Amino acid sequence: MGSLLPIYRTLRLTGSNHLSRTCMILLLLSLLSKLILTEAQGIKSTRLLDLVIRDYTFKSFNKHFKTGTPYNINLPSNLTGITVYTSRYRCGSLKRYGATINEFYLKVGVNVHPCIERILIVTQNLGNNWSNIYYDNYDALLGYQLVSPVLGLLAYNSGENMNFNTEFEVKVRSSDKAGIQIDFSNYTINGSSTLDGRIKMCATFEGDGKVKLDKEVAPNICGAMSHGHFGLVVQSPLLPVRKKMKRWRVAFACSVGAAIAVFLVGLLLIAMFVKVKKKARLEEMERRAYEEEALQVSMVGHVIRVHTASGTRTAPRIEQHLRPPR
Numbered sequence: 204m205g206s207l208l209p210i211y212r213t214l215r216l217t218g219s220n221h222l223s224r225t226c227m228i229l230l231l232l233s234l235l236s237k238l239i240l241t242e243a244q245g246i247k248s249t250r251l252l253d254l255v256i257r258d259y260t261f262k263s264f265n266k267h268f269k270t271g272t273p274y275n276i277n278l279p280s281n282l283t284g285i286t287v288y289t290s291r292y293r294c295g296s297l298k299r300y301g302a303t304i305n306e307f308y309l310k311v312g313v314n315v316h317p318c319i320e321r322i323l324i325v326t327q328n329l330g331n332n333w334s335n336i337y338y339d340n341y342d343a344l345l346g347y348q349l350v351s352p353v354l355g356l357l358a359y360n361s362g363e364n365m366n367f368n369t370e371f372e373v374k375v376r377s378s379d380k381a382g383i384q385i386d387f388s389n390y391t392i393n394g395s396s397t398l399d400g401r402i403k404m405c406a407t408f409e410g411d412g413k414v415k416l417d418k419e420v421a422p423n424i425c426g427a428m429s430h431g432h433f434g435l436v437v438q439s440p441l442l443p444v445r446k447k448m449k450r451w452r453v454a455f456a457c458s459v460g461a462a463i464a465v466f467l468v469g470l471l472l473i474a475m476f477v478k479v480k481k482k483a484r485l486e487e488m489e490r491r492a493y494e495e496e497a498l499q500v501s502m503v504g505h506v507i508r509v510h511t512a513s514g515t516r517t518a519p520r521i522e523q524h525l526r527p528p529r
Contacts, residue, residue, distance in 0.1 A: 284333055287326070291322070403437050405426070
């Protein structure tokens with residue numbers, strides 16, 4: 204906006220001579236729209252997108268809006284594809300009666316905190332193009348693909364004097380697991396419960412960059428306990444997801460593996476001991492067999508065998524013809 208001041212001053216000085224006041228205003232509006240377009244095209248954050256939508260919602264708000272009636276918010280051309288509705292409610296009435304706001308159904312008993320008197324509920328339908336911004340900001344979506352646009356439910360304080368000084372985001376919560384239901388029946392690319400054999404899951408995009416996956420409470424209907432952004436996803440066939448094992452499962456698997464390893468090492472040691480004992484027994488039996496033979500064989504160590512004879516000698520005998528005469 205600061206860059207427009209010199210242009211405005213120049214046009215003011217020369218406006219009476221060359222341009223009419225109407226042309227000057229149209230030129231300023233054109234430059235302002237280009238500036239807003241440039242800023243919106245640079246939106247890369249989901250949080251920044253929420254703030255831009257919030258600002259346009261509060262600018263479009265009319266104090267004559269009826270309570271409980273949804274009103275469409277006109278967005279600039281650079282946000283084409285996003286549909287925004289807003290409704291004004293009293294906190295007590297919303298808790299007692301609940302509400303249905305486009306694709307969102309708030310059951311009886313939802314709590315709004317903090318809430319002074321009234322809130323302004325804003326619903327978003329990011330369409331197919333702007334929903335892709337969540338792939339750039341949520342790494343947990345790797346391995347999954349969206350089969351529906353991302354739908355958002357946000358709430359802001361709505362006092363009697365609506366201005367940017369009093370606006371702030373409030374929390375809408377329910378004690379019921381499906382106290383807030385989101386209907387994707389009109390947006391899913393496949394009406395069945397599966398998509399090419401892949402089961403659809405409800406994705407809740409949390410503010411800390413995490414994605415919570417849960418089952419559908421009904422076909423194409425997701426449940427939530429709080430406000431936020433939601434979508435239907437299926438596991439991508441080209442990029443399977445590695446599921447994280449819980450700590451106790453990892454510890455149990457490590458314990459079982461260690462026990463099996465110890466058992467196998469024990470069997471190996473026993474086999475080696477039996478083999479050594481068997482070899483020693485065979486050597487002892489072989490030694491005894493040689494010692495019991497008639498022609499004894501003495502063992503020198505365990506390798507050299509030396510034959511030995513008995514210790515007796517043959518008695519001497521005199522030949523007959525060598526005897527002396529008598």
